[in-house]
Structures are given as structure tokens and as C-alpha cells.
Amino acid sequence: MNHSAVAGDRREAVEVTKDRNGIDQVVLRNPRGASAQVSLHGGQVLSWKTDRGEELLFTSSKAIFKPPTAVRGGIPICFPQFGNRGSLEQHGFARNKIWVIDDNAPPLHANDSDGKTYADLLFKLSQEDLKVWPHSFEFRLRVSLTADGYLTMISRIRNINCKPFSFSFAYHTYFSVSDISEVRVEGLETLDYLDNLYQRERFTEQGDALTFESEVDRVYLSSSDVIAVYDHEKKRTFVIRKDGLPDVVVWNPWEKKSKSMVDFGMRSTNKCFVLMGQQLRNQSHKQALLDFLENFPHLRYINWNEYSSVCEHWTGVTCSDDGSRVIAVRLPGVGFHGHFPVNTLGRLSELQILSLRSNGITGSFPSDLYNLKKLSFLYLQYNNFSGSLPFNFSVWNNLTIVNLSHNSFNGSVPNSISNLTHLTALNLANNSLSGEIPNLYLPNLVQLNLSNNNLTGIVPKSLQKFPTGVFYGNNVSFYNNSTPSGSPVPSSSSQENPKPKNVGKLSETALLGIIVAGCVVGLIGFVVLLLVCCLRRRGEDVFSGKLEKGGMSPEKAISRSQDASNRLFFFEGCNYAFDLEDLLRASAEVLGKGTFGIAYKAILEDANMVVVKRLKEVGVGKREFEQQMQLVGSVKHENVIELRAYYYSKDEKLLVYDYCSQGSVAAMLHGRSGEDRIPLDWETRLRIAIGAAKGITRIHAENGGKLVHGNIKSSNIFLNSQKYGCSSSLASPVHTTCGDEVIHLVRWVHSVVREEWTAEVFDLELLRYPDIEEEMVEMLQIAMACVVRMPDQRPKMVDVVKMIENVQQTDNYVNQLSSEAKSENSMPPELVSVLESSSSPN
Numbered sequence: 079m080n081h082s083a084v085a086g087d088r089r090e091a092v093e094v095t096k097d098r099n100g101i102d103q104v105v106l107r108n109p110r111g112a113s114a115q116v117s118l119h120g121g122q123v124l125s126w127k128t129d130r131g132e133e134l135l136f137t138s139s140k141a142i143f144k145p146p147t148a149v150r151g152g153i154p155i156c157f158p159q160f161g162n163r164g165s166l167e168q169h170g171f172a173r174n175k176i177w178v179i180d181d182n183a184p185p186l187h188a189n190d191s192d193g194k195t196y197a198d199l200l201f202k203l204s205q206e207d208l209k210v211w212p213h214s215f216e217f218r219l220r221v222s223l224t225a226d227g228y229l230t231m232i233s234r235i236r237n238i239n240c241k242p243f244s245f246s247f248a249y250h251t252y253f254s255v256s257d258i259s260e261v262r263v264e265g266l267e268t269l270d271y272l273d274n275l276y277q278r279e280r281f282t283e284q285g286d287a288l289t290f291e292s293e294v295d296r297v298y299l300s301s302s303d304v305i306a307v308y309d310h311e312k313k314r315t316f317v318i319r320k321d322g323l324p325d326v327v328v329w330n331p332w333e334k335k336s337k338s339m340v341d342f343g344m345r346s347t348n349k350c351f352v353l354m355g356q357q358l359r360n361q362s363h364k365q366a367l368l369d370f371l372e373n374f375p376h377l378r379y380i381n382w383n384e385y386s387s388v389c390e391h392w393t394g395v396t397c398s399d400d401g402s403r404v405i406a407v408r409l410p411g412v413g414f415h416g417h418f419p420v421n422t423l424g425r426l427s428e429l430q431i432l433s434l435r436s437n438g439i440t441g442s443f444p445s446d447l448y449n450l451k452k453l454s455f456l457y458l459q460y461n462n463f464s465g466s467l468p469f470n471f472s473v474w475n476n477l478t479i480v481n482l483s484h485n486s487f488n489g490s491v492p493n494s495i496s497n498l499t500h501l502t503a504l505n506l507a508n509n510s511l512s513g514e515i516p517n518l519y520l521p522n523l524v525q526l527n528l529s530n531n532n533l534t535g536i537v538p539k540s541l542q543k544f545p546t547g548v549f550y551g552n553n554v555s556f557y558n559n560s561t562p563s564g565s566p567v568p569s570s571s572s573q574e575n576p577k578p579k580n581v582g583k584l585s586e587t588a589l590l591g592i593i594v595a596g597c598v599v600g601l602i603g604f605v606v607l608l609l610v611c612c613l614r615r616r617g618e619d620v621f622s623g624k625l626e627k628g629g630m631s632p633e634k635a636i637s638r639s640q641d642a643s644n645r646l647f648f649f650e651g652c653n654y655a656f657d658l659e660d661l662l663r664a665s666a667e668v669l670g671k672g673t674f675g676i677a678y679k680a681i682l683e684d685a686n687m688v689v690v691k692r693l694k695e696v697g698v699g700k701r702e703f704e705q706q707m708q709l710v711g712s713v714k715h716e717n718v719i720e721l722r723a724y725y726y727s728k729d730e731k732l733l734v735y736d737y738c739s740q741g742s743v744a745a746m747l748h749g750r751s752g753e754d755r756i757p758l759d760w761e762t763r764l765r766i767a768i769g770a771a772k773g774i775t776r777i778h779a780e781n782g783g784k785l786v787h788g789n790i791k792s793s794n795i796f797l798n799s800q801k802y803g804c805s806s807s808l809a810s811p812v813h814t815t816c817g818d819e820v821i822h823l824v825r826w827v828h829s830v831v832r833e834e835w836t837a838e839v840f841d842l843e844l845l846r847y848p849d850i851e852e853e854m855v856e857m858l859q860i861a862m863a864c865v866v867r868m869p870d871q872r873p874k875m876v877d878v879v880k881m882i883e884n885v886q887q888t889d890n891y892v893n894q895l896s897s898e899a900k901s902e903n904s905m906p907p908e909l910v911s912v913l914e915s916s917s918s919p920n
């Protein structure tokens with residue numbers, strides 16, 4: 079063995095040896111005999127032993143240390159990318175490179191060096207590395223062992239190029255445990271996590287400590303800094319303290335997967351368990367946001383500061399699920415005034431939503447926004463912007479909604495808007511735009527408003543489908559019959575402002591919102607709109623919202639066609655104990671009749687309640703049906719109502735679901751008035767929409783994205799105990815067609831949006847909530863984007879969830895602002911009590 083001494087005064091405790099593959103490793107020993115080995119391959123800690131010689135880390139004897147092979151075991155360092163979400167190889171390249179011993183490491187804080195045996199390692203990029211990662215840095219790692227045997231790792235990354243860059247980082251620690259089923263992790267329960275086994279979908283579980291029953295691959299978000307891992311069999315507890323690493327990844331490949339990993343060397347039991355801290359840095363984004371705020375005078379307090387985490391705490395900022403990118407900035411009505419500061423938000427290259435509406439921003443259209451190539455939603459209405467509109471809109475080819483209304487923009491409407499193929503809503507009303515309206519060929523545009531400008535000429539053919547109100551307050555004319563030939567659309571001075579019938583004082587946005595909320599299937603119907611092809615108007619929806627006795631019972635339904643050889647098939651994990659006979663004996667009530675059949679509530683003898691769906695017109699063979707049901711039955715998610723069992727015979731197909739006592743959204747919206755009518759406020763509606771959208775996201779994630787729900791409507795969305803929406807897991811029953819009688823809700827809403835509003839669409843219930851018009855409009859816009867004709871142009875459901883969550887966030891924010899405003903304006907308590915007592919009879 080080759081020995082050589084390093085690290086000056088720690089000569090006796092630190093030595094360099096060669097590992098079995100001939101690569102240098104540093105060995106640390108504390109005075110009591112605990113030790114750690116750090117390989118120069120990747121700066122990876124390979125071994126950490128107690129003073130009794132017990133190994134605490136898992137490294138397989140089969141591990142092969144041969145760069146550029148990554149080694150599973152010990153503590154690999156994932157840098158500059160954790161996982162595979164980036165341009166680099168899985169977990170970045172640092173773990174596969176040869177590091178050097180750093181004899182001149184800059185000093186650390188005294189506390190980090192005192193009384194410890196340590197080694198400093200350094201990794202610098204080679205010319206070759208710079209080809210794949212063009213950001214120069216120095217990575218310094220200090221590994222130390224305290225007298226008590228604690229292992230500490232400190233990483234310092236220095237950017238040696240002036241340009242900022244983002245990276246993600248992890249200590250990928252493989253703890254050695256006796257048997258993973260005996261392990262419990264505390265400190266992560268109740269946190270949100272992204273599940274890598276479900277396309278990084280976000281989940282939350284209520285419950286006790288985390289235990290392991292099958293493969294786990296999760297990123298727990300924003301955990302506390304202390305996590306404990308209990309190994310009951312070994313009677314050992316690991317306490318992990320982290321600092322500056324918000325997330326924790328928990329990974330265990332379980333038996334099957336670990337067998338396929340040759341360097342794991344695992345045969346039967348699961349001996350290893352990985353848990354690690356992960357930091358997704360956002361420094362460049364953070365700085366961009368701070369620069370924006372510092373240079374933009376505003377009236378309201380915004381809680382952004384250097385010391386808090388952008389993605390967790392900053393008002394109005396939304397990050398991507400993995401926390402690596404800022405995707406939305408929404409600061410409506412915070413009193414920004416003056417010019418938009420240059421070179422600030424333009425640095426948020428991943429920004430998709432920007433809302434600075436209702437501020438007092440002056441100056442020309444912000445040049446920064448040209449850098450935001452991913453922008454989809456832009457809300458700058460109600461400001462004082464002036465000058466011309468951007469000449470080249472093509473830089474933002476994802477733009478879906480643009481609202482620049484109520485500013486002082488002048489000049490012409492740019493032709494380049496025509497290139498925005500995703501655009502669904504364009505509002506340029508109440509500006510000073512002049513010249514002719516260009517021929518905007520926008521297939522997905524459902525909302526347009528150019529009113530109250532100085533536009534002239536003829537409304538181009540492509541826009542003549544919109545109602546005349548869209549062009550009011552201009553001097554333009556139509557050539558077709560929608561207005562008398564060649565007659566001008568009245569300007570605001572020559573005619574009263576366009577006012578929809580029966581509208582009273584409501585603004586157009588309020589009306590749109592009201593439509594969203596009130597249109598026959600109710601606001602939730604708009605979530606319902608997501609992905610729908612067959613929907614009904616209220617009048618046609620058979621579901622009355624109240625259970626009707628006396629419908630055909632499953633008994634009658636089945637008895638005629640029962641085939642003794644076919645049994646109820648229950649899915650694994652289902653706690654019900656009944657058979658077909660019990661189901662036949664159960665008393666039943668019709669819950670609703672839909673396109674795909676009739677749903678019954680069946681009350682079993684043991685008082686359990688289930689929903690039985692009797693499918694109609696399903697002309698498929700048993701095998702195909704069973705395959706489809708297996709797929710549907712495997713969907714497990716808190717926002718998806720699980721399919722518990724099914725029955726197949728030639729003439730009868732039944733599905734058995736859990737019964738949700740909270741009822742369906744349709745029942746809540748359209749149930750008879752009286753005691754059983756629960757009014758749904760706006761916040762609840764948003765919550766329901768988010769839940770339902772999450773459920774649908776989960777369904778879409780199934781079977782490589784091939785599963786669709788196919789029948790989303792308010793009567794198929796139920797409420798869980800937290801009042802989040804849950805969609806049933808019914809996938810489009812194979813080969814069932816939509817009935818002709820079904821009214822096409824999407825078309826109907828389009829026509830309502832286009833034509834003049836009538837009182838019948840109002841949901842009066844929502845009128846009592848102040849300040850929600852804009853949010854309702856946004857919900858309408860999201861829904862409209864979800865139902866564009868071509869499915870591939872619709873947003874992905876994960877993004878829909880984010881969009882609705884953004885609306886919810888604005889809602890919370892606006893509520894907060896208004897309650898702050900109220901409390902600012904409210905009387906001091908002393909005065910209130912004086913008034914109260916002076917007005918009392920005494």
C-alpha cells in the first residue's frame with residue numbers, strides 16, 4: 079500500500095492510500111478510532127466507520143471504480159446537475175471526475191475546522207469539460223471527522239467566470255441499514271414531495287414517519303434541517319443535519335431494481351437506503367428579482383429579501399416543481415410607479431406568466447420582456463404604458479393570453495401578432511392605437527377586444543367573426559352582413575359604450591367571469607371543460623342533484639343478464655367484502671344517468687356504501703375490457719376516486735367505486751335550493767378545480783400518457799374531506815361513442831363569449847364576492863386554452879394545475895391586500911368601543 083502524508087498539522091490523522099482500483103483516497107481517523115475514506119474519484123466518501131469499526135455507509139463490494147463509470151455507494155456528489163433534468167448526464171459529471179487534494183484551501187470559519195480531522199479536495203473543469211458545461215467554477219469540498227465520530231461535509235462552489243449560472247447539487251448518501259422494511263424516517267412526514275415514479279407529480283401524505291414497502295424515489299420539498307433515520311433491527315439512529323439544502327431525496331430501488339444494478343451486488347435483501355440533501359440554486363433568478371424590486375419604486379411592502387428562499391416564501395413568485403426556475407411573477411396592484419427597470423426580469427429566461435396589472439407603470443413597453451421567450455401569459459392592463467406596441471411579437475411564440483388594455487399605447491396594431499398561433503385572448507382595448515387592423519389569422523383566438531382606440535378602415539375578414547362590440551370606439555367598418563354593409567362601428571362618442579343586455583353596471587371582465595362561474599355546469603364545469611368532448615348543459619343533464627329513489631336497481635339491471643361464470647373482480651388493497659349476490663341484494667338509488675350509463679348508490683348489508691356504474695353500449699371482449707380495467711384500477715391518487723372492483727359479462731359491465739359522502743360538484747352547484755344546498759364560494763371552487771385537475775394529471779400519467787378520462791363533467795367530480803375535487807378514475811369506456819343529443823358545451827361557451835351576454839348565464843351566487851372578476855376571467859381563459867380544437871395545442875394538465883394554482887395564489891394575495899387595506903382603514907379599537915357604548919341604550 080502506498081502511504082503519504084498530507085495536511086500539515088493533521089499529519090498523524092490523515093493519510094493518502096490507494097484504493098483497490100489504484101486511485102488515491104484520503105483516509106481520516108479521529109483519536110478514538112472512527113474513520114472515513116474519501117476517494118479522489120468524484121470526491122466520493124466511500125466509507126465511514128464508528129470507533130467500534132461498524133460501517134455506516136453502504137458500498138457494494140461489486141462497485142467498480144473506473145472513471146467515467148459512476149459508482150453507487152458511499153456519498154457521491156451530484157453536481158452541477160442532480161438527476162436527469164438538464165443537458166448533462168445523470169447527476170452531473172463531478173462524481174465521475176478525478177479530484178485533487180487541495181493544499182491551499184481558503185480558510186473556513188473556525189467552528190468548521192476546530193477539533194476535527196479533515197481533508198480538502200478540489201475539482202476544476204478541464205478544457206474537455208468546458209465543452210459540455212461552459213461555466214467555469216472551482217468546487218472545494220471539506221470532509222471532516224470530529225472527535226465524536228461525526229462526519230461533516232462542506233461544499234464551496236466559486237464561479238470563476240463573471241456570468242451567473244444555475245446548478246443543482248446533492249450529497250447522494252447511501253446509508254447502510256439492516257433491512258429497509260425495518261427503517262423509519264422522521265422529519266419528512268406531511269411535506270409535499272415530487273414522486274419520480276409518477277413523472278415527478280407532487281403529492282402530500284398525512285401520516286406518521288416514512289416507512290418502506292416498495293420502491294421509493296421522491297424529492298421531499300423544503301424539509302426542516304434535522305432528519306432522523308431509525309434502523310430498528312440494528313438499533314441505530316442516523317441524525318442528519320443539513321444547512322442550506324432545502325430538499326431531501328429518498329430513494330430505495332427495492333429488490334427488483336437493485337438486482338438489475340450490477341454494482342449494487344444485491345441478491346435478496348435491501349440493505350441500502352439513500353437519503354440526501356439537495357439544493358436547487360436559483361441565485362441568478364433571485365438576483366434578477368431583487369434587482370427588479372430594488373429599482374422599481376412601489377407602494378406596498380413585498381417580502382422579498384436575500385435571506386429567504388425565492389420559491390418558498392416570496393410573494394407573487396412561482397417556481398417550477400423542482401424549484402430550479404421561476405416560472406411566474408404576479409404582482410398586481412402593488413403600486414409600482416415609474417419606468418420598468420431594465421435588465422431585471424428579462425433575466426428570468428424561463429418565465430411563463432407575468433402579471434403587473436393595475437399598477438402605475440409608465441414609459442414604453444419594457445424591453446426586458448423581449449428576452450422572455452417562454453412567456454405564455456402577459457397581463458399589463460391598467461397601467462400607464464405609452465409608445466408603440468412591440469414591432470415583433472414573434473419572439474414570444476408561446477403567448478396564449480395578452481392583455482395590454484387600459485394603457486396609452488399608440489401606433490399601429492403590429493402584423494406580427496399573426497404569428498402567435500397559440501393566442502386565445504388578446505385585449506388591446508382602451509389605448510390610443512391607430513391605423514388599420516391587420517388581418518390577424520389566429521385560429522385559436524376566442525377573445526378579442528380592440529375597443530376604444532383610434533383604429534380606422536375595414537375590419538379584416540379574419541376578425542369579422544367577433545361581435546361588433548369588440549371594435550367599438552373606433553372608426554372601422556364591416557363589409558359583410560354582421561353590420562349594415564360598410565357601416566361604421568359606432569365610436570364611443572357617437573354611441574353609448576357597448577353594454578350587454580341585462581348587465582347593469584357590471585364590467586365586461588366581470589361578466590366573463592360570471593359566465594365562467596355560472597354557466598350551466600358551473601365554474602367547475604370549466605375544469606370540466608378541460609379535455610372534454612361530450613358535455614351537457616344543465617337543462618339536459620339528467621342528474622338532478624338529489625338522489626331519486628326508485629330507479630332501476632342493480633339487481634334488476636344485472637339479474638337479466640347475469641352470467642354465473644363471471645364474478646366481481648376486486649382490486650388489490652380493496653377492503654370491501656361483498657360479492658355479486660350482496661350487490662344484488664343491496665338497496666340502490668340512482669345517482670345519475672350519463673353518456674356512458676347509469677350510476678347507482680348501493681347500500682350494502684354491512685352499511686358500506688359504494689357507487690355502481692352500469693355501463694351501456696360497451697361492445698368489447700372480456701380480455702380487452704379486463705385489460706382496460708386493470709389500467710384504470712391501477713390509478714392511485716388522492717384526487718382520483720379509485721375503481722375498487724368490476725364485473726363483466728357479455729351483456730353487463732359494472733364498475734364499483736368508493737362512495738363520496740360529500741357528493742358531486744354538480745349536486746352542489748345545481749342541487750335543489752333548501753337545506754341540502756351548500757353554496758360554493760370562489761375559494762372552494764378554485765380548490766375543487768385544482769384537485770380535479772391534479773386527478774386528471776394523474777390519470778394522464780398512466781400507461782405512458784395513453785389513458786384519458788373521457789367523460790369529465792361536474793357530476794363526475796366529487797369532493798374529498800379537504801374539499802378538493804376528485805375525479806373518478808373512469809377512463810373512456812372502450813369504444814363507446816358520444817350521443818348525438820349531447821350539447822357541445824365548449825361550442826356553447828364560445829358562442830356566449832362572442833355574443834351578447836344574457837342574464838341566464840349569471841351565477842348570482844358569486845356576485846357577492848368582491849375582487850374576483852379578473853380571476854374568473856383567468857379561469858375562463860385557462861378553460862378556453864384547454865378546449866382548443868387540436869388536442870396537442872392544449873396545455874398539459876400539469877401546467878393547467880400550475881395555472882389554476884396561480885389564480886389561487888393571486889386570490890389569496892388579493893384577499894390579503896384587501897384585508898390589509900380594510901385594517902388600515904378601520905377604526906382603532908378604542909374608538910369602536912367608544913362608539914359602541916355611546917350608541918347603546920344605556
Ligand SMILES: O=P(O)(O)OC[C@H]1O[C@H](O)[C@H](O)[C@@H](O)[C@@H]1O
Nearest residue numbers: 150168169274295327328329352
Ligand atoms: O443510478 P444513479 O444514477 O446513481 O441514480 C440513482 C438514483 O438517484 C436518485 O435518487 C434519483 O432520484 C433516482 O431516480 C436514481 O435512480
